[in-house]
């Protein structure tokens with residue numbers, strides 16, 4: 001584990017806040033998908049505080065980069081990132097999954113600013129991203145389309161319909177990434193319905209494929225920057241993450257895909273998050 | 284025939300219908316080696332884990348790939364197996380409707396479809412997971428049978444019936460615990476409604492978790508001097524037309540109650556029969572052309588007006604409309 005450099009300190013600090021919020025709001029809601037949300041916290045922080053060209057004061061700004069959450073169940077990390085980016089008040093996060101909240105169990109685009117489309121049924125978001133990317137390509141617009149998918153989600157046939165389409169249409173303005181944590185609800189993806197060789201699959205569908213440690217902020221930044229350079233193909237970034245990172249008891253344990261932590265679990269989780277950040281050089 | 288357990292209003296045991304499915308599967312596994320179970324990365328949620336442990340060679344987790352799961356199950360059925368396919372209601376109906384239409388309904392394949400998370404009682408996951416259109420989607424398919432058990436015990440009976448039943452069947456279950464009200468040993472027949480309460484002024488026809496609300500309503504109505512008959516319409520298709528007509532003739536007014544869109548659901552099914560064969564005033568309790576939202580299942584039953592008090596209100600309205 002290497003210490004963080006000063007220029008990304010601010011982003012790392014935000015990722016810590018987002019992680020702590022994820023734990024607290026899922027605990028408060030008594031349900032929700034914590035493992036994927038924590039594992040994706042670094043990527044979402046980089047997206048909303050470095051990579052995306054966006055304006056929280058003007059969520060419908062025509063030139064914004066679009067972001068589509070295909071794996072809608074990781075709404076908690078999405079909401080935390082949106083709130084810290086000031087799309088809505090951070091205080092609203094505690095309403096997650098409550099009656100009459102804008103923070104639905106799965107994202108609702110009609111209610112919440114910053115959300116492009118409602119998701120929660122797996123395998124649908126990537127195709128939406130393809131449509132936005134093709135539309136931008138035809139209109140010679142320069143914004144990009146980003147899309148998050150789960151590795152378990154990639155077992156859906158619809159993902160591969162979208163993959164073939166994007167490759168064929170040379171949607172170089174599309175940057176998708178996979179949360180490659182090897183975990184789905186019932187266990188390890190390779191035991192349930194093998195995805196490997198996953199990079200080869202995406203390459204075979206005519207995608208530019210990159211891979212990186214999805215729990216290393218500098219590496220995430222660099223990989224998105226590299227993806228932006230691609231001129232002919234859509235890009236798939238395989239982000240290797242750990243479920244629940246950096247909470248050790250969640251690592252590799254599929255139960256934490258979608259179980260809310262109890263009081264004791266929360267204590268340990270927060271402690272381990274604090275320890276992790278102080279180890280990498282954040283006080 | 285006495286269908287109900289005693290003392291159902293006095294702290295009844297609560298169990299989820301999906302748990303009844305899990306228990307029934309284990310028993311079936313023992314007595315029928317043609318039974319195979321398929322699910323799509325939700326083994327514990329659909330309560331197939333006990334079957335999976337006992338009969339690993341007859342359990343297939345296909346991963347998150349529902350469309351393929353339906354096709355694979357059809358293949359099993361062609362090889363004389365009896366596949367029980369199960370996942371959340373949204374993903375075993377809407378997501379795979381064309382596969383079901385062509386491979387299972389049109390082809391009359393002997394596939395048993397079991398939806399475990401349906402209606403607003405799915406709760407916090409919200410609209411995408413709270414399927415409120417599944418009865419309509421399945422009911423409209425020729426050759427399809429549609430069953431909505433009222434509780435845990437009835438679910439077990441329905442699953443046992445489904446094995447011996449030759450052909451496609453859709454069984455709608457819930458995630459949330461609900462009162463166990465049907466006795467273990469009463470008769471369950473696909474397509475035969477159960478009269479749970481006798482009454483003269485109105486008939487309440489309900490299915491699923493709304494059966495309990497209907498029974499509570501009939502009790503409340505009795506105190507107001509209104510005598511309500513209650514029918515448990517556990518089979519939406521084929522609909523027990525005879526029971527509906529008989530009851531409509533004797534009470535002259537109908538209220539339907541379901542945890543589903545009124546459009547296309549039980550309310551529609553009942554009114555299709557009555558409007559053509561014996562028109563009487565009818566009121567419908569159910570979802571009124573809306574999607575669900577996050578909340579606890581208890582909150583949402585109230586929010587969407589699916590409580591006994593809503594049934595009582597509808598009864599008062601419909602009784603006034605009687606000539």
Ligand SMILES: Cc1ncc(C[n+]2csc(CCOP(=O)(O)OP(=O)(O)O)c2C)c(N)n1
Pocket residue numbers: 033035036037071073074120121122123149150151152153154179181183184185257323324325347349374378
């Ligand atoms: C079409 C569809 N099928 C099933 C589900 C239920 N479901 C929600 S999340 C999930 C597992 C997703 O696994 P993965 O994409 O690896 O996400 P992670 O566990 O890493 O968060 C499943 C099966 C769903 N939401 N949509």
